[in-house]
Amino acid sequence: MGLERETPRPALVGRGDLLDHLEKTLRDHGRAALTGPPGIGKTALVAAVVRPEERRARGETVLWLAPEEEDRDIPGAGAAGLLDDVPEAAVRELPRPQRTAVAVARRETEAPAAGQDRVALRLAVAQVLRLLAAEGPVLLVVDNAQWLDPESSALLRFALHKAPPAVRALVAERQHTSPLHAENLFGHIGPRVVPVPPLGADHVAALLADHELPARLAGRIHRASGGNPRLALAIGRSLAGTRTFVHHADELPLGGEARAAARHMLAEVPAGAHPTLLLAALATGPTTTVLRRAGRASAEADLAAAERAGLVTVGENGAVAFTAGVVPATLAAEADWAERAACHTALARAVGDPVQAVRHRALAADPRGAGAELAAELDRAVESCRRRGDHALAAELGLLAAERTPAGRSEEEVARLLGAAADAARAARPDLSKRAADAILARDVPPAARLRARLAILDTAFQGLTDLDETFSHALADAGDDPSMRAAVLVRLVWKQQLADGDSAAARATAEEAYRLALAAGDRETAVLAATARARTSRALGEPEAAAHTEEALTVWREGLPPALRNGPRLLALRHALFDDRLTEAREGLLALLPELERLGSTEDLVAALRSLAEAEARQGQCAAALAHARRAVSIALEAGFSPGPLWYSAALAETAGGSFRRAADYARRSLRASLEEGDQVFLHCSLYALGRVQLAMGETALALETLDRIRDLPITALTTDPSVLRWHEELAEAYVAGGEPEKAAALLADTVPVARRLGRTTVLTALDRVRGQYLAATGDPDAGAELLRETADRFTGHGLPIEAGRTLLALARIERRRRRRASAQAVLREAAGVFDRVGARPWARLAGGAPPRGGADPFPGGSAEPAERLTEAERRLALIVGQGASNQEAAARLFLSVKTVEARLTRIYRKLGVRGRAQLAVAVRDE
Numbered sequence: 010m011g012l013e014r015e016t017p018r019p020a021l022v023g024r025g026d027l028l029d030h031l032e033k034t035l036r037d038h039g040r041a042a043l044t045g046p047p048g049i050g051k052t053a054l055v056a057a058v059v060r061p062e063e064r065r066a067r068g069e070t071v072l073w074l075a076p077e078e079e080d081r082d083i084p085g086a087g088a089a090g091l092l093d094d095v096p097e098a099a100v101r102e103l104p105r106p107q108r109t110a111v112a113v114a115r116r117e118t119e120a121p122a123a124g125q126d127r128v129a130l131r132l133a134v135a136q137v138l139r140l141l142a143a144e145g146p147v148l149l150v151v152d153n154a155q156w157l158d159p160e161s162s163a164l165l166r167f168a169l170h171k172a173p174p175a176v177r178a179l180v181a182e183r184q185h186t187s188p189l190h191a192e193n194l195f196g197h198i199g200p201r202v203v204p205v206p207p208l209g210a211d212h213v214a215a216l217l218a219d220h221e222l223p224a225r226l227a228g229r230i231h232r233a234s235g236g237n238p239r240l241a242l243a244i245g246r247s248l249a250g251t252r253t254f255v256h257h258a259d260e261l262p263l264g265g266e267a268r269a270a271a272r273h274m275l276a277e278v279p280a281g282a283h284p285t286l287l288l289a290a291l292a293t294g295p296t297t298t299v300l301r302r303a304g305r306a307s308a309e310a311d312l313a314a315a316e317r318a319g320l321v322t323v324g325e326n327g328a329v330a331f332t333a334g335v336v337p338a339t340l341a342a343e344a345d346w347a348e349r350a351a352c353h354t355a356l357a358r359a360v361g362d363p364v365q366a367v368r369h370r371a372l373a374a375d376p377r378g379a380g381a382e383l384a385a386e387l388d389r390a391v392e393s394c395r396r397r398g399d400h401a402l403a404a405e406l407g408l409l410a411a412e413r414t415p416a417g418r419s420e421e422e423v424a425r426l427l428g429a430a431a432d433a434a435r436a437a438r439p440d441l442s443k444r445a446a447d448a449i450l451a452r453d454v455p456p457a458a459r460l461r462a463r464l465a466i467l468d469t470a471f472q473g474l475t476d477l478d479e480t481f482s483h484a485l486a487d488a489g490d491d492p493s494m495r496a497a498v499l500v501r502l503v504w505k506q507q508l509a510d511g512d513s514a515a516a517r518a519t520a521e522e523a524y525r526l527a528l529a530a531g532d533r534e535t536a537v538l539a540a541t542a543r544a545r546t547s548r549a550l551g552e553p554e555a556a557a558h559t560e561e562a563l564t565v566w567r568e569g570l571p572p573a574l575r576n577g578p579r580l581l582a583l584r585h586a587l588f589d590d591r592l593t594e595a596r597e598g599l600l601a602l603l604p605e606l607e608r609l610g611s612t613e614d615l616v617a618a619l620r621s622l623a624e625a626e627a628r629q630g631q632c633a634a635a636l637a638h639a640r641r642a643v644s645i646a647l648e649a650g651f652s653p654g655p656l657w658y659s660a661a662l663a664e665t666a667g668g669s670f671r672r673a674a675d676y677a678r679r680s681l682r683a684s685l686e687e688g689d690q691v692f693l694h695c696s697l698y699a700l701g702r703v704q705l706a707m708g709e710t711a712l713a714l715e716t717l718d719r720i721r722d723l724p725i726t727a728l729t730t731d732p733s734v735l736r737w738h739e740e741l742a743e744a745y746v747a748g749g750e751p752e753k754a755a756a757l758l759a760d761t762v763p764v765a766r767r768l769g770r771t772t773v774l775t776a777l778d779r780v781r782g783q784y785l786a787a788t789g790d791p792d793a794g795a796e797l798l799r800e801t802a803d804r805f806t807g808h809g810l811p812i813e814a815g816r817t818l819l820a821l822a823r824i825e826r827r828r829r830r831r832a833s834a835q836a837v838l839r840e841a842a843g844v845f846d847r848v849g850a851r852p853w854a855r856l857a858g859g860a861p862p863r864g865g866a867d868p869f870p871g872g873s874a875e876p877a878e879r880l881t882e883a884e885r886r887l888a889l890i891v892g893q894g895a896s897n898q899e900a901a902a903r904l905f906l907s908v909k910t911v912e913a914r915l916t917r918i919y920r921k922l923g924v925r926g927r928a929q930l931a932v933a934v935r936d937e
Contacts, residue, residue: 021057022219022238023212024050027205028057032886034201035148035177036903043181045205046319046332047273048239051181054205055152058179068145068907070096075152076161087151087161088130089114092137099140107133131164135171142175145907154182207236207332210647211640217245218679223686228647233267235333243267244335271339277318282311287344289321289329290337291352291372293365297327302359303352350374364390364402371409384410384421391428398610404432404441411448423454430465437613437649439469460487460494467501471613471652474505475688481505493530499523500535503542504576507549511690511725517546537565541578548585551730551768559585580617587621588733590772592629592809596622616646620659630811630848632667639663654683654692661699665706666812670852674703690725691735697723698737705740706816706856710747717741732765732773739776746783754784772813775804779817786824795824815844815853887911888918892930 021028031054034041043051052075059071072094080086092100092115100111110129112118141147151157151165169178180200208216214227216238222245230248234241243266275283285305289295289312292303300308312329315321322330331337341349353373357366367390371383387410394403407429414422426449433442446462463484470477481502488494500523506516520543527536540562548555562578579602586595599622606615619642626635639660646656657680664673680696683689701717704710720726720737729735738761745754758777765773778801786794798821805814818841825834842857844850890900897915901908922930 021050021053022216023208024054024057027203028054031058031179031203034203035179038201039174039177040200041179042200042202043179043205044183044202046237047183048237048270049205049207050238051205052152053238055150055179055181059148059150068910070141070145070147071150072141072147073150073152074157076156076158077153078156081156081158084158084160085114085125087157088134088164089116091161091165092134095137096141099137102140103133103136107136127164131167134164134168138168138172138176142173145175147172147176149176149178151178151180154180208238208241209236209644211643212236213238213241214647214653215675215679216241218682220245222246223248226650227653228650231647233334233338235331235335237333240267240270240333240335243270267335268339268342271333271335274318274320274333274336275339278311278315278320281307282314283340285311286315286320286337287340287348288352288356290331290340291349291369292356292360293368295329297323297329299356299359300329303355364393364406368402368406368409371406371413374413376412381415381418384413384415384425387413388425391432395432398608400432400436400610401438401441404429404436404438404445407432408441408444408448411445419452423449423452423458427458427461430462434465434468436610437469437471437651439466439471439650442466442469456487456489457491457494460484460498463487464497464501471687474509477505491530492526493532493535496523496526496530496532496535496539499526500539500542503539503546507546507725508691509688511694511723511728513546513549513725513728517543517550517552520546533565537562537578538576540565541576541581544578544585545581548588548731549729549734551764555731556585576614580614580621583618584621587625587628588731589770590628590733590808590810592625595625596629596631599625612645612649613651616642616649616651616656619645620655623659623663627662627666628812629809630666630850632663632849632851635663635666636668652683652687652689654680654687654689654696656680657683658692658695658699661696661703665699665703665852667849667851670703670707673852674700674707677703690723694720694723694725694735694737698735698740701737701744702740705744705747706852710744713740713744714748717744730764731768731770732761733768733770736773739773739780742777742780743783746780746787751784751787754780758784772805772808772810775801775808776813778804779813779820782817783820783824786827791824791828795821795828798824811844811848812850812853815841815850815857818844819853819857884914884918884921887914888922888930891915891927894927 031041031043035058043054045051059073072091074087074091074094076087076090080090092111095111100108103111106126106129109118109121110126111133113120113125114130138147138149149165149169157165169176178200208231210228210231213231213234213236217223217227217230220242222242226245226248230241230244233244247267275286278286285300285308288300288303288305292299297308297312300312305311312321312323316323319332320336321332324330344352350373353369357369357373360366360369367383367386371387374383387406391403391406391410394400394406407425411422411425411429414425426445430442430445430449433439433445442465446466449458449462463480466480467474467477467484481498484498484501485495488498499519503516503520503523506512506519510516520539523539524536524543527533527539540558544555544558544562547558552558559578559582563582566578579598583595583598583602586592586598599618602618603615603622606618619638623635623639623642626632626638639656639662643653643656643660647653657676661673661676661680664670664676677696677700680692681700684693684696697716697720701713701720704713704716717737717740720741726735726737732738738757742754742757742761745751745757758781762774762777765777778797782794782797782801784794785791785797798817802814802817802821805811805817818837822834822837822841825831825837838857842854845854845857887900887904890903891897895903897908897911900906901911904911906914919930
């Protein structure tokens, strides 16, 4: 469901700009060499550029050669494969000696007694290229050029040297051999080298989603794969269906496919370099200096070989980083304990940080024989890490200290495990919290210790609470009648009831009980978390006491509690300001909070603040800032392994405001898929709203109705009274009007307006008035409808909501045009375009600037899609060229097409965009 566009191949996720650059390089320079490590997607990019059927349909010839590894040692294998792809008509035009040479090369006849005539074969290939070029453009493609045999390389070099300009060439080859083969092939002309970079975490997430693999693992898979698409998919398949938590490379549970891929990568490096790589794999932040101090005199040479193979990068300061976490994981997993212990011993002497030295000594020691002094040293290192805010390392060292606690000291061991679990929770590290909790729960420990272990698991589950019923049940049993312990469980149960169950009423009752118990026990920290939960659920239920509950939570927090309290009242109060569209207050408060959250290392709250900030800025029309904050939130959270559903929802809102409707819809769909995976009812609702809003804006009314109608069936919808908390009412009502069902819109307005009025939700009422104006116009009173829309646009402006004001003007322009007031409609459109342009709302500005489609259909909400994003890549390029003033003949020459093909394609473009000529086309594609 969704946008009308060319569906990309999964391997091309995140490659749009690179594909455009590659095609431009071929057009302008004629020679291009794609380089990159195995699995990075070179072949997929080549296939996307070539598209043989499309090129042949427009009179181009494609010759495609893709040698295999075994072909490298077979003289002439590459040439034979290329000639097998040459049209027979071209071969028949060759002189007889050249035809004979081709037949011999293709093994269609036996070679003469004197052997193959290599000169004739060279001339034959060169002549074939000239003959084909006389008929039209030719594209010669050599994929996997590193496997091309030397004889064929020489033959192609000769042919390309003689080839006319109409012959373009694209070569793809392994990074560590590049650009030698391309240089050999292209000779003095020289290729333009186009490196294929790794995918970012967000694009890895999209790749996994396209292959129906769990999006919640995207950040961890990105780290493990280094952004290599093939490796990411291999790891994703090995982890699919698990609740595995992975953060560091040596904790990755490698599946067979992933490990095989890593071995294949390591095989590109001489075996003598592997000991250096193992040392680097076991070090934290390795450098060439540390590796030399640890005994590897050949460190620089070994790393240079690994860098050529694309396994590592070495910075100017000697810092070593593996490009894919699966490589050090494989090195560590396939080394025996003695090898790893020797490396850790050497590293303990080589590193300068005393905390890291203790860590390496602990990892080198046999846990069964470690003494009490080593465990005590680790305890001191843990305290050092806590003082500097590195709770992740504190948790890791705490686990090492517990494992090395001498036998007979179980109380010390459990205390260390509990400390590690708490540090892991503070660091939002589910992998470490699970290790600590599993170790605690495997022992005979008091209920309070078991409870703390279970709380650590709950605190690092993020949105994935659906499958934790048993954990909650055990936690409540461990808590017994102790009010403080019970309150600690209940305050976490509120999240589960609201997010996973969608039951705001049950969550409200649970929060009230947690607050009462925490106050009775004198547990102020739990009390403020419970008060915050009560305020959150109270707001969702539309209770008049919600504001007072928020203030009470803030009052309790101010009385001596930690400055950054996870899911605390400060963030909630700013969220409520966002719900109320007190956007300046929300934005300023969130900006002031960011430095403190960064300083304290409160990553989860930092991400929540960035998401909220992006949403506030998107509403306020600060589009560039909204996009920047949303992207930062996505980057931080995916790398930290957080649930992606909330992040992608916020990104969808930011993209809808100032980026691209297409990207917004993609983000919304990803959020929807991730929320379904984790059973997150809140963000399932939010993602449907975000997707339906984009579909409505793009004129996909039927899809918008289908999407937004799903919201009505969610349990959380019926149990959330306040229409400002989970928005959807105005979008669905507008879709009803656009879809020709005004009576349903009227019924929804009749249900929602009294609630919004009772709660004083001013901007919600304004949005509902926009729908009422459209309803009036659709049901026979266009004058009243137009008057209400004009008034509503002014009110949105007064509320500081420029994009909503512009949307209202678009609706007004539609009504004016239907009343045949063309001049008035155009004036309103220009006014809307000015609003959108001033705040950088690019997709909305395109709608306002688009020309009316053929047949009088609307290019507004309820009208057409974002213009140029409905085109294929080939159509988009032609539209841009023609829109910039080129004639059909000029466009044909620039794109190596026939004039007839250009004319036919322009007809399709005009139909898709709903434009009648070149002037309107220039407007439709002006921002592309």
